[in-house]
Amino acid sequence: MMMNPVLSRELRERMRTGRAFVVVGIFLSLLTLTAYLVYQGSTTTGDISADLARQTRLGRDLYEWVLFVMLALVLFFVPALTAGAIAGERERQTLLPLQVTLLRPRSILVGKVLAGSSFMLLLLFASLPVMMVAYLLGGIRPLDGLKGVGIICVIAILLTLMVTALSALTRRVQTATLLAYGFTALLVLLGPLLYLTMSVADGSEGNDVENPPALLLALNPITIVADAAAGDNTSNSGFSSNNPLEWARSGVIKAKSLNDDSWFAWFPDDNFRAQFRVEGKDDGFPAWALGVVGLADLAALLSFLAVRRLRTPAETER
Amino acid sequence: MTSTTDTTTIEILPTEPTDTTETTAADASVAVRATQLSKRYGNLLAVNGLDLTVPRGSIFGLIGPNGAGKSTTFAMMSSLLLPTSGRIVVMGADPSRKPRTVRRRMGYMPDNLGVYDNLRVDEYLEFFAASYGIARTEWTDLVDGLLELVDLSVKRTAMVNSLSRGMKQRLSLARALVHDPELLVLDEPASGLDPRARVELRELLKTLNGMGKTIIISSHILSELEEMCTDVAIMEAGKLLAAGPPRQILERLGGARNVRVRFANGASEAFSVADDAEQSALLRRLVVEEGRDVVEFVEESGGLEQLFMSLTEGIVQ
Ligand SMILES: Nc1ncnc2c1ncn2[C@@H]1O[C@H](COP(=O)(O)OP(=O)(O)OP(=O)(O)O)[C@@H](O)[C@H]1O
Ligand SMILES: [Mg+2]
Numbered sequence: 125m126m127m128n129p130v131l132s133r134e135l136r137e138r139m140r141t142g143r144a145f146v147v148v149g150i151f152l153s154l155l156t157l158t159a160y161l162v163y164q165g166s167t168t169t170g171d172i173s174a175d176l177a178r179q180t181r182l183g184r185d186l187y188e189w190v191l192f193v194m195l196a197l198v199l200f201f202v203p204a205l206t207a208g209a210i211a212g213e214r215e216r217q218t219l220l221p222l223q224v225t226l227l228r229p230r231s232i233l234v235g236k237v238l239a240g241s242s243f244m245l246l247l248l249f250a251s252l253p254v255m256m257v258a259y260l261l262g263g264i265r266p267l268d269g270l271k272g273v274g275i276i277c278v279i280a281i282l283l284t285l286m287v288t289a290l291s292a293l294t295r296r297v298q299t300a301t302l303l304a305y306g307f308t309a310l311l312v313l314l315g316p317l318l319y320l321t322m323s324v325a326d327g328s329e330g331n332d333v334e335n336p337p338a339l340l341l342a343l344n345p346i347t348i349v350a351d352a353a354a355g356d357n358t359s360n361s362g363f364s365s366n367n368p369l370e371w372a373r374s375g376v377i378k379a380k381s382l383n384d385d386s387w388f389a390w391f392p393d394d395n396f397r398a399q400f401r402v403e404g405k406d407d408g409f410p411a412w413a414l415g416v417v418g419l420a421d422l423a424a425l426l427s428f429l430a431v432r433r434l435r436t437p438a439e440t441e442r
Numbered sequence: 443m444t445s446t447t448d449t450t451t452i453e454i455l456p457t458e459p460t461d462t463t464e465t466t467a468a469d470a471s472v473a474v475r476a477t478q479l480s481k482r483y484g485n486l487l488a489v490n491g492l493d494l495t496v497p498r499g500s501i502f503g504l505i506g507p508n509g510a511g512k513s514t515t516f517a518m519m520s521s522l523l524l525p526t527s528g529r530i531v532v533m534g535a536d537p538s539r540k541p542r543t544v545r546r547r548m549g550y551m552p553d554n555l556g557v558y559d560n561l562r563v564d565e566y567l568e569f570f571a572a573s574y575g576i577a578r579t580e581w582t583d584l585v586d587g588l589l590e591l592v593d594l595s596v597k598r599t600a601m602v603n604s605l606s607r608g609m610k611q612r613l614s615l616a617r618a619l620v621h622d623p624e625l626l627v628l629d630e631p632a633s634g635l636d637p638r639a640r641v642e643l644r645e646l647l648k649t650l651n652g653m654g655k656t657i658i659i660s661s662h663i664l665s666e667l668e669e670m671c672t673d674v675a676i677m678e679a680g681k682l683l684a685a686g687p688p689r690q691i692l693e694r695l696g697g698a699r700n701v702r703v704r705f706a707n708g709a710s711e712a713f714s715v716a717d718d719a720e721q722s723a724l725l726r727r728l729v730v731e732e733g734r735d736v737v738e739f740v741e742e743s744g745g746l747e748q749l750f751m752s753l754t755e756g757i758v759q
Contacts, residue, residue: 129572137560217556221617224520224550225573226542437524437538440483441517 129227130235135242144243147205151197151247155254158193162186162367176262183261188353188369190254191272195349198244198276199312202283203304206240210292210434211300220441229434233427236288237281244280248273268353275352278416279345283308285423292430311419315340315347319379338379346372348415376411473498473625473656474519478528480680481514488514490680491528496658496673501651503667503674503688504660507754511680512660513553516629519658520550533625549618553629555610557602563594566602567616574621588616592646608639615646626650628659644670678754689718700742703728706735712742 138144166182210232213219222232255269264272287304294300319340341347350372474496481489489511496502504512517523518530521537521544530537533547558566567585576584589595592612597605605613611631618626628647632640647670651657661667667674668688675685684691692699701713701721715721721741728734 126572126575126578129569132572133558133561133565133569136565137558140560213556216558217552217554218558219556220522220552220554221550221556221570221614222573223522224545224548225570225621226545226575227573436522437518437541438522439524441523 128231128235128238130222130232131238131242134235134239138239138243144246147201147243148247148250151201152250152254154197155190155193155251158189159186159254159257162189180262183258183264185367186261187255187258187264187269187272188367190251190258191276191349191353192346192368194248194251194273194276195279195345197247198280198283199308199345201247202240202244202280203287203301203308205243206236206284206287207291207301207304208297209236209240209288210430211294212291212297214295215297223434223436229431229436230427232434233288233292233430236291237285240284240288241281244284245277248277248280272349272353275349275412275416279348279419282416282419282423283311283345286419286426289423289426289430292433311343312345315342315344316375323379338376341376341379342411342415343418344415345419347376348412348419350376351410351415352412471498472496472531473500473502474530474532474658476515476519476528476530479515479518479525479530480527481511481518481523482526487680489518489525492677492680492682494675494682494685496656498656499651499654500656500672501647501670502656502658503671504658504677505662505667505674505750506660506677507662509679510677512677513629514680515677516550516552516627516658516660519627520548521545522550546621547623548625548627549621549623551614551618551626551628551631553633555607555614557605557610557613559603561602562599563589563602563605563613564598566613567620570617570620576621584620588619591619591649592616593642607634608636611635611639611643612646615643619650624655626655626657628657630660630662632661676750676753683753692717702738702740702742703736704738706737 162185163182166178166185208215210219213222252273255273258264259266259269286307290303290307291300294303322340346368350369353369354373472495474494476492476494479489479492479494480487492511492515494515504515506512514523518525519532519537521532521541524538532544535543535547537544561569564585567588568581571581571584572578585598586595589598592615594609594612594616597609602610602613611634615628615631618628631647632643635643647657647659659667659671671688673686674688674691676683676691684694686694699715699717699721701715701724702710703713704710713724715724725736725739728739729736
């Protein structure tokens with residue numbers, strides 16, 4: 125079995141430019157800065173070492189903040205780094221020579237996606253040390269930490285696939301970049317916005333079937349991470365955390381209290397919010413897994429279109 | 443007269459219902475055959491009912507003004523573009539139905555030279571070797587041989603984007619040769635080259651032809667094609683105007699040639715002749731019958747150039 129030629133070429137090119145190291149540098153400094161700010165914000169309010177519960181809460185907060193910033197960086201960097209993957213080859217006129225070789229369209233796509241996501245994975249591995257700090261503070265179990273980073277890896281890979289596929293559907297890097305950012309923004313904002321407009325339109329605020337389905341919120345990268353990261357360590361801390369993932373969870377819980385239509389389980393591991401669990405109903409498919417499957421379906425659809433677009437001979441030159 | 447019989451057979455074959463586009467005995471002498479090939483872009487017929495036969499082992503020149511449809515024809519030949527109607531058979535296979543068979547047998551050099559930014563010359567060729575499924579163990583020898591052939595050995599570890607245009611062109615040609623194809627389709631390979639590089643390219647193409655490869659080349663540099671090509675086709679606005687060996691086209695279309703004669707006394711005179719017979723008669727008359735001291739007897743270059751100018755009308759689609 126030969127290594128995908130596109131992948132090995134891409135890796136070679138990327139490592140040579142040094143851009144990779146710059147991006148890893150930015151990624152790490154932002155994560156470190158986040159950890160520092162969360163830590164600072166917490167220690168100024170009292171002597172932390174005296175209070176184990178508070179320390180645990182700090183660890184938890186730190187973990188969730190870092191996860192959130194990692195996700196934000198993924199959502200920002202994936203379009204920036206992969207939007208030009210195939211549109212760029214078209215623009216530089218390097219695609220035609222490739223299309224007359226024996227390389228299949230799906231190999232071109234797979235090579236690009238592997239190159240893009242291996243780079244994202246490198247970034248995520250580089251950020252593991254920051255995660256260690258949260259673990260040492262006692263906020264998370266090692267498995268929670270891995271689960272959080274793992275789910276971000278999965279989102280990074282799926283987003284890379286979707287953005288690369290969009291890149292195959294466009295001619296110019298500029299168009300591809302706009303499309304990639306627009307698409308990513310929709311992925312994050314469309315569900316909540318639809319949900320909000322639908323609930324405003326409904327207005328009754330009661331637990332009735334008129335309320336928009338909570339499913340709208342499940343496909344969202346932020347709620348996927350929030351759901352997957354919800355561990356049981358918050359249960360005995362007695363303090364509520366304060367971070368974006370927590371805000372996302374509160375939003376979901378509110379939505380769920382208005383219309384408990386989800387046939388899948390939100391926050392299955394979270395003892396603290398066991399009150400929201402309906403016996404026998406919330407033991408189903410975890411919400412984050414549902415979200416991942418949804419994103420994977422979307423990615424599969426886009427890849428199908430991309431491969432079709434890359435296939436030659438075609439009606440017009442591609 | 444066997445060749446005539448062959449031709450007749452070939453002309454009949456495509457209309458037979460049993461025809462499968464796969465290699466037939468008659469195809470053995472034909473590298474590319476286009477039959478009523480057309481390509482439509484919206485309202486524009488970029489290629490319009492083109493009938494073309496490229497003999498195996500030939501250097502075939504496709505000549506035409508800008509927008510004539512040369513690149514479009516090449517893209518259909520190279521399994522990149524589907525014809526709107528008509529058909530084309532390349533090395534015995536239909537690029538629309540068996541693109542991979544065609545790709546194995548054909549090397550294509552597009553008119554645009556896209557190169558990667560951060561790749562070395564040898565890595566560039568290795569990448570394409572990999573894309574053609576050539577085993578890694580063969581890469582070093584392959585790259586050595588190709589760089590030697592296109593005279594780029596000294597640039598082996600240079601960055602691709604640091605090469606001059608002429609070097610990029612030669613690298614592009616080397617890339618088209620990576621899988622040792624029997625047929626080379628080169629879209630304006632000489633554009634942007636300086637005179638020396640052009641001569642070198644011509645020599646290189648002759649070498650490749652000597653190795654048994656059929657070469658199809660498009661160009662605006664007509665005098666060059668005339669000297670190098672065994673066959674040419676002239677097209678304009680998607681239509682074929684003339685095809686055949688350059689000499690034969692010139693004669694058939696009655697394109698007058700100019701012969702410039704310089705005499706020992708320094709005088710120089712121009713004569714117009716119709717064909718080879720007339721040209722040799724002229725020489726005989728001057729030297730033998732009139733006994734003049736001829737020091738130089740040259741056919742003016744640009745025979746095709748003139749023919750081209752008289753054939754094409756500058757139609758812009
Ligand atoms: N993708 C396309 N969409 C629409 N029209 C096209 C497309 N590609 C080519 N054409 C048109 O088809 C015609 C033939 O173009 P083509 O590139 O084949 O000409 P050419 O003979 O190669 O010209 P040149 O000598 O300038 O390279 C032109 O009028 C061109 O505008
Ligand atoms: Mg052209």
